[in-house]
Amino acid sequence: MEIVTANELISGATVYFLTEGCWGADIDRARVFQSEENAERDRVIKRANASGFLISVERETVRVAKGRVLANRLRERIRAEGPTAPRHRPQKPDIHNAVEFSHVSL
């Protein structure tokens, strides 16, 4: 299972492709692609790269437990939650760049 993640251009914040078909900061709302959905996943990546407001677009393997989406790699978990020592909240994506509302949908 994979999610698609990126950094938002203006803030640099970590964002995810969400189930709603738009981009946002909450990994638990990330759209989880099954392996048979690879074509769709790749379309999302392609569109994200073409969008102009997302950079460093990557896919990440995850598992889903109790409604939460957990990245397999520690790096991704830190990306999702912010630095650990001391803890800092993650960067907020830029609302002017309208990430939450910009549909890079399929």
Add this chain to the structure above:
Amino acid sequence: MEMIEQSDPISAHQTNAGKDRLRAFGIITLNSMFAQKDASGVLRMAIEDLLADELAVVSSFGADSAVLLHMVSKIDPNLPILFLQTGRHFPQTLAYVKTLSKRLGLANVRLLAPDSDELVRFDPDEDLWKSDPNACCHIRKIVPLDKALGGFGGWVSGRKRYQTEERGALSHFELTSDNRIKVNPLAYWEGADIAAYKKTHDLPEHPLFAEGFASIGCAPCTSAVTNGENPRSGRWRGLNKAECGIHFDVNRRISPAMNKAELTLFRDGEFVADPWGKWVEGTAPVLARYVHVPLVEFVVNRAAYLASLHPLGLLVGAGDDVMEVASDLGRFSSIAVEFPAFTDGRGYSSARLLAERLGYKGELRAVGDVLADQIPLMRRCGVNAFVVSHAATRKALEKGVPGRIDVFMQPAGGDEIPVGTRAFVRRAPNFTVSTP
């Protein structure tokens, strides 16, 4: 014929005789009167009958001109011969005008000079040919010719079908859009016919013909052609331009205007046509001309390239050692330094070695991944021309962003900071060295 029915206003000087005659004969009739290669017949008809006292010959005194002029001299050595003295001719051409006129006994050669006010106004630095060759032809050829033709009902040209694709539909007689008759006696002649005629009559060759120039115009826009190329391919090389404009007429094959995006060479502050072509692997050294020969290839076949008389360039690849050709730099009219990726900075060292250490003063062009932000650095390393395909770079250059660099921290380039005259490592306009 629709041509004949044209009713454009005609200048007062112009006689209507030509038009009337043409109407009388009918252009199709006229064009079917002579065998294809009966150039003398066509010429005689035009001089003695069709346009008696209204005809002039327009000649470039180029590589093939002797043929037509020889025929003219046999019929009427007093026929006006118009030569466009553009101001940009090869000295060899000007000499040829004299020798050929004398030899053939041409008694009425007229030199048509461009309007000096126009030159001052539109081409003060004599470099219009680089940025806008069409405009250059306009000032130096079309306007003077138009003026001179005012008193004539028609003119003779030496054009031939085989020269270019556009000329492939040429006939003996044409009616031009300004209602003059244009006579093309050599329309159906082939290269071999020309050569044979020259030989039979022992006509003197244009001095540049032996050096590979098959069609000769103004110096800046004429280059040698290779076997197999069409003879006019050396004119405006690299440009989508085959005609200067004096022959835009009935066949409506007017050269398309230069598309600015096709000018890829940035030099002296503007985009100009690039006369250099791509070197093709396997080209025999003796045939290479107007191409940048890779350094390694040059070194391997050094003797053959040095023996060739054709204009040659050198391509310095990123990993090449320019010191290997240190003693041969005088051979190259242009050196291209390759930047295979913008991150590959070896070319900067090559350029400095060429410009500073080896004193190369010719065109030093950057080719490859040339980005706007690198151009100031390249310039400081001695690069003076850029082949640009990257759209953003092009835009930046057109905007003039990375122009001259006013401020820098260290000396580079031969003459940025002459030894002994420094403010040590830096330069800025009106800058004086300060102390704490």
Add this chain to the structure above:
Amino acid sequence: MYRYDQFDAEFVAGRVAQFTDQVERRISGELSEDQFRPLRLMNGLYLQLHAYMLRVAVPYGTMNSTQLRKLAHIARTYDRGYGHFTTRQNIQFNWPRLDDVPQILSELASVEMHAIQTSGNCIRNVTTDQFAGAAADEIIDPRPVAEIIRQWSSLHPEFSFLPRKFKIAITGAPNDRAAIKFHDIGLMAQQDEQGKVGWAVYVGGGMGRTPMVAKEISPFVPHSDLLAYLESILRVYNRYGRRDNKYKARIKILVHEEGLATLREQVESEFLQVRGGVLNLPDDELSRIKAYFAPPAFKDSDARFDLAALKVSDPEFARFVLHNTNQHAQAGYTSITISLKPVGGVPGDATDAQMEVVADLAQRFSFDELRVSHEQNLVLPHVAIDDVRAVYEALNGAGLGEANVGQITDMIVCPGLDYCALANARSIPVAQEISRRFGSARRQEEIGDLKIKISGCINACGHHHAGHIGILGVEKRGTELYQITVGGNAGENAAIGNILGRGIVAEEVPDAIEQLVEIYLKARSGAEENFLGTLKRVGEAPFREALYGND
């Protein structure tokens, strides 16, 4: 210190304007990320895990209070109230927004600072001894030459696209505090028989996945020829350095593969051409730059510390004096190192409030001068001995009074996986645990000087290769593991540490360090024999055994 003149100001302002335009073009979509990335990197702007990171150059680690206050202001206004000082004597901000960066750069320019060449394959910020111009053991103040190198290397037209980044360090003292032998070029001041000062040139040092100690390419290059010599090295490197593999592109690999003799030959032959030309450094130019670095107006003083008495009357302060001061060339003065390694803190981090305090102290007590050390601490270089007590109290009030300089908790630590996009494992939490474990003053006093350095990946930003004890974070099947090395040394006797064995998990690291320290304490010949001395004498075996048994 050096002050911008009209020229520098114009130069930096031009760059700010250029980058402002580039950011606008990026945001408008005119520039793609692929086109923009190299441009932002040239201005020190990286993309890390959570946000952009802006690395600001502190030229050879030298600042004044106005500049530090500006950094505090930037931390407060555009970031999250802190900054991270690095081993390159720079500062990094972890949370800037792209659209704020032009404004940040313009604020920096207003105090004569910038982020130029803090990234990219160019000549990076020149680093030097944090006690330059102050240390008692100095042959020559290296800062004027560092400044001249800075100028020469700034936007160098030929050397802005080298095979890889290029780092130059310079020291004017025989005791190397700038780790010069771990740089692409290291310069160490030398005096010839006539007393003339010049530079021994070392080339090909570096950390990363192929650590190398730099080799001497020339024993003596006079001032006047130094730039010509550097340009010769750079030209040879630019032309012949490998570009096919970025892991083999540093000059150390060229030295390694071609051999020092070949490289020297190439450099010397280039030098013959370049020498005596426009790069010749005239004495009057050197003097002009030197004047910027004239010593401040020291007062005559014979004040000294009476450590023995202090230890009785004020043991805490005595400890601070012992560890955090460095002998000054001027009688009655000392240099104070402000530790950015509080127990349990983030090594190298300072808050905006702390920066304000330090700026204030620099202004009041250190002739407005400040330094950043490659060991990620701050330095007040010129403090009257009579003022040290006052400075100490002010530092304590700001949580900056940690008296641990040079001790086991004064670690070099990279940001690691908490921030860095390249890291494999976290560094900061490991450092915090070690620092808590060894935090007691008594314990540190007993151990003495011991340098631990931690990197979160093989790129070795935490200098683990040069740590007496080095810790390298790696990742194996999703788990962070840490390899321990011993025997590294960043000083004049530079050495690369050896790996003791397989990686261990984070929780085991403090215990492992504890075990190594125990072995050292047991085996040392006396308190004056440091960790490296003991290691050299007894070998690695006992240390390896302590961690891994006999397997």
